[in-house]
Amino acid sequence: xxxxxxxxxxxxxxxxxxxxxxxxxxxxxxxxxxxxxxxxxxxxxxxxxxxxxxxxxxxxxxxxxxxxxxxxxxxxxxxxxxxxxxxxxxxxxxxxxxxxxxxxxxxxxxxxxxxxxxxxxxxxxxxxxxxxxxxxxxxxxxxxxxxxxxxxxxxxxxxxxxxxxxxxxxxxxxxxxxxxxxxxxxxxxxxxxxxxxxxxxxxxxxxxxxxxxxxxxxxxxxxxxxxxxxxxxxxxxxxxxxxxxxxxxxxxxxxxxxxxxxxxxxxxxxxxxxxxxxxxxxxxxxxxxxxxxxxxxxxxxxxxxxxxxxxxxxxxxxxxxxxxxxxxxxxxxxxxxxxxx
Ligand code: PHE
Numbered sequence: 001x002x003x004x005x006x007x008x009x010x011x012x013x014x015x016x017x018x019x020x021x022x023x024x025x026x027x028x029x030x031x032x033x034x035x036x037x038x039x040x041x042x043x044x045x046x047x048x049x050x051x052x053x054x055x056x057x058x059x060x061x062x063x064x065x066x067x068x069x070x071x072x073x074x075x076x077x078x079x080x081x082x083x084x085x086x087x088x089x090x091x092x093x094x095x096x097x098x099x100x101x102x103x104x105x106x107x108x109x110x111x112x113x114x115x116x117x118x119x120x121x122x123x124x125x126x127x128x129x130x131x132x133x134x135x136x137x138x139x140x141x142x143x144x145x146x147x148x149x150x151x152x153x154x155x156x157x158x159x160x161x162x163x164x165x166x167x168x169x170x171x172x173x174x175x176x177x178x179x180x181x182x183x184x185x186x187x188x189x190x191x192x193x194x195x196x197x198x199x200x201x202x203x204x205x206x207x208x209x210x211x212x213x214x215x216x217x218x219x220x221x222x223x224x225x226x227x228x229x230x231x232x233x234x235x236x237x238x239x240x241x242x243x244x245x246x247x248x249x250x251x252x253x254x255x256x257x258x259x260x261x262x263x264x265x266x267x268x269x270x271x272x273x274x275x276x277x278x279x280x281x282x283x284x285x286x287x288x289x290x291x292x293x294x295x296x297x298x299x300x301x302x303x304x305x306x307x308x309x310x311x312x313x314x315x316x317x318x319x320x321x322x323x324x325x326x327x328x329x330x331x332x333x334x335x336x337x338x339x340x341x
Pocket of ligand 1: 171172173174252255286288310311312
């Protein structure tokens with residue numbers, strides 16, 4: 001029997017020391033120490049021993065049980081330490097690897113120009129308003145005194161959403177004049193920058209989407225002199241002091257009288273060059289005195305109030321400012337181009 005216990009000791013301790021898995025270790029415990037385990041089956045044979053031999057064998061067996069238990073416990077610690085070590089290796093992060101560089105973008109050059117314009121107008125007490133790009137034909141055309149037969153209402157010129165031509169992508173920011181007059185307290189001083197849409201093919205000077213800045217003042221006693229003085233000031237702030245301007249008669253259905261504002265070409269001083277296409281002048285914006293019919297349509301008494309408005313293209317301003325010769329560069333978002341600014 002002593003020999004059997006000795007064999008069990010050797011076999012079990014070796015098996016325990018070889019074990020690398022916690023579940024397997026538990027099954028070893030059952031195998032050696034369980035109710036139907038090997039130690040129990042040896043102890044069952046104690047009956048065969050003489051009464052003198054029993055205590056010594058009992059002691060040996062108990063000692064073996066204790067030793068196996070201790071070996072399992074020790075091994076358990078080793079296994080969990082091993083498992084932890086493996087996990088740490090598997091999940092380790094190499095902190096010496098160089099990181100991925102985060103590149104930070106910057107404002108689009110055209111929005112730098114817009115910010116400059118906003119600053120100029122904020123400095124003169126104007127507020128900046130925002131409005132819908134999906135617009136009612138009523139606001140884009142009708143309330144602006146643009147009648148049913150006007151060519152800009154054609155399906156070939158304007159993006160419509162509905163068969164009855166009532167909902168569209170705004171073709172100009174001028175509907176913001178109507179929104180302002182309908183919702184704001186008088187007097188009004190506002191600019192409304194935003195996207196506008198027209199059915200134009202893309203080329204160096206055209207895009208089906210571009211930006212305009214609308215501006216409007218409504219108050220008592222506003223005259224064409226206010227329009228000219230204010231816009232001259234704005235031009236000087238954008239293009240520099242002493243820039244020569246020219247107000248040329250024009251026609252818009254929603255202003256009367258109407259004009260276009262040109263600046264003398266800053267490149268050639270008015271002689272004519274590629275920048276001004278030989279004209280000597282560069283067109284900057286359309287403007288005029290808000291038509292009495294438009295005022296009245298918005299519930300403003302044209303005998304008491306008057307106002308002026310302008311609309312200018314933002315892209316063209318940015319092209320001029322940064323000496324860019326192709327409109328496409330503004331929209332293509334080619335980083336090789338954008339990163340120069
Ligand atoms: N909306 C006009 C255009 O797109 C410009 C304009 C605005 C003219 C305001 C007069 C007054 O051409």
